Amino acid sequence: MLTRIIYVSRALSPMPLEIKDILLASRKNNPVLGITGALCFLDSNYLQYLEGEASTVNALYQKIEKDPRHSHSKILVHDQISQRAYPKWSMALLTWNEETKAIYRLFNPDSALDAYATDPASVPSLLEAWARTPNWMTL
Numbered sequence: 001m002l003t004r005i006i007y008v009s010r011a012l013s014p015m016p017l018e019i020k021d022i023l024l025a026s027r028k029n030n031p032v033l034g035i036t037g038a039l040c041f042l043d044s045n046y047l048q049y050l051e052g053e054a055s056t057v058n059a060l061y062q063k064i065e066k067d068p069r070h071s072h073s074k075i076l077v078h079d080q081i082s083q084r085a086y087p088k089w090s091m092a093l094l095t096w097n098e099e100t101k102a103i104y105r106l107f108n109p110d111s112a113l114d115a116y117a118t119d120p121a122s123v124p125s126l127l128e129a130w131a132r133t134p135n136w137m138t139l
């Protein structure tokens, strides 16, 4: 059974080097685990999308949640999916720019670009809209 988890969390220190280490670990581990997804770094907050087999996704989330490089993780979406949205991304990275902010505002007109105020109902569509843009760093 395929599952997805979308959560937000607060970065401990918003150092680009830290993000690089997280991406390197993701790109090493996720293909072995059959996990795909996306990581967004938004003004010191993370918004991550994880998809894969339910037990694997749940176990990885438990591990990530305990990572001291972030805190206050809050699940926005945790549900079953019929197919992967990002089968080619072991973990792609997106950050704010004018285009990604404009798309965020379309889906969250009342949020002041605050990842924690992201509407859980529309966050999968927000990620799909972002995914159609070239603002991703992939390997």
Ligand SMILES: Cc1cc2nc3c(=O)[nH]c(=O)nc-3n(C[C@H](O)[C@H](O)[C@H](O)COP(=O)(O)O)c2cc1C
Residues within 6 Å of the ligand: 009, 022, 025, 026, 027, 028, 029, 030, 039, 046, 048, 060, 063, 064, 065, 067, 069, 070, 091
């Ligand atoms: C915001 C955030 C997202 C992360 N995402 C992943 C991930 O998708 N896959 C992964 O293996 N580790 C991820 N990590 C890192 C894990 O918490 C952990 O450090 C890593 O899996 C350990 O890898 P290792 O056992 O190969 O050393 C993430 C950490 C943070 C802070």
